Amino acid sequence: MAVLSATDPVVVDRDAGETDATTVVTYQKQEHEVLWLRPPGGGWDRPNLFLLVGEADAEERGSFAFVLRPGEVLQVVVYRDGLMPSEEVEEQLRAEAYVRVHCLLGRRDLISDRGQQTGGTWHRQSVATHVPTRVVLAAVTPVPPVLGPAGFPVLTAVAEARATRDGTGTLHELVLLPLLPGQHRFCTVVVADDAGDWDVLVTELDTLRRQLTVEFPTLHVYDDGDPGGYGEASFTFQVLHRRAPDPVLLQEFHRPTADIDDWGETARPYALGFAHVGQPQRVRDGEQHVWVASRGLEEDGFLEPDEAAGSWGVRLPLPSGPWEEVTGAQMRLDCPPSSDGSSFHYGVDVRWSVAYVP
Structure with missing residues (x-):
């Protein structure tokens, strides 16, 4: 899997007399993967990495500096x-890195107005600006x-969610997900104009708590063994x-030993x-997923095993x-x-609902 990292953003200090700033891009990739570079004001180019980096293993790893102006x-x-950058598709959706x-x-x-809406697993942040801007950073x-x-x-701290950058304009609608329900968080949005001037908005938010219902209404015996x-x-x-x-149990139910019959292997139901x-x-990290599992033991006495x-378990979607809420x-x-x-074989119906509440 390819890895890319870079100093982002870089800030020019006018008070110190600076007119530009340098970022360092570090990469690691497979030899069959291709690195493309798009400089300011230019098109996509496939650079010669040996010339750019100056190392023998430059097709697989390396770093290089690039000077930018505000x-x-x-x-x-x-x-x-075999894949190439496209002007029409968000690059990060198709790329390895x-x-x-x-x-x-x-x-x-730059920021003239704001708005927000928060659910259990998501946060929508609206940012309006006086002049056309682009989103530099959007994170929770x-x-x-x-x-x-x-x-x-x-x-x-590591961002729990980041929003895809949405191009240049005077209104940015950003949806950040997934978030943990029932948590206090901070949303940071930075916008910048074509001159390099920037503005920041930091808002606090509380995600809604999760209320989960999981039912096991019916048992179906396919083969009673x-x-x-x-x-x-x-x-x-x-x-x-x-x-x-390494299970983390929410609740367990037990149906004690009792007679079962598959009705000639026709999936007899039992309520x-x-x-x-x-x-x-309030969902903590590691608790966001929910699984259902079941075990059954058909007892044959002393003469047979x-x-x-x-x-072992299936994760509920x-x-x-x-559209986070689920009903039935x-x-x-x-x-x-x-x-x-x-030969013992059965199935169990599972029904679940999820709501998010203050």
Whole structure:
């Protein structure tokens, strides 16, 4: 997998008499991958990396410096061989790696208005400006930025989400996702005009808490594991944040040993009625995913070995973004034989809903 990094943005200090600034681009890629460079005001070019970097292994790794003047933008992208940059498609959506470097000058009053909306897993930030601008930075972090050189905001924590840059204009609609529900966060947006002047907006936000419901309404026995008649089996059903081998359990349900019959392997249904009804939750890192799992054991007594079936777990699809809520989604969790010689096989219906509340 290709890796690209660069000093972004670079800031020209007018008070110190500077007229330009230098960024350093570092890359690592496979030999069959191609690095493309787009200098300010130019088109995409495939540079000779040996000449640019001056090292024998330049086709795979290296670094190079590039001088920029205020308002200029440098773009660097890595593609699989055979692909080329496009003017019509956001490069970072197609590329193995992508960086864009802005050269900025000084802070100026560019932002004229703002607006925001926050859900459980997303935040929409609107920024209006007096003159056409582009988005230099849009990120959500757990702590506010600090002021760096020339007063430019510097993120001191890993961004939980970043927004795709949306071109030049006087209104920027930025959607940042995915975010953790029920958390206090800071959104930082930096815009810049063609002269390199920039402005910053820092807002605080609270994502909505997640309320999760997972039901196991019906058990379906495909094969009761006893060709001579009915079987006897017990079942366990789990809702988890993380599955085995290091599970984090939300709730577990148990159906004790009882007779089961597959009605001639026609998937006989048995009503269960188990349900995890969660309270509104502040979701921490590692808890954003939800899994369902099940194990069953068909007991054959002393003359035959017991037969096992089950599923280690399936992750429930929980969408992020403005359409994050789920109402009554359904699936059937397949639990095939899981022990040697077992024919025991069943499935369990799963129904889930997700709401986001203050």
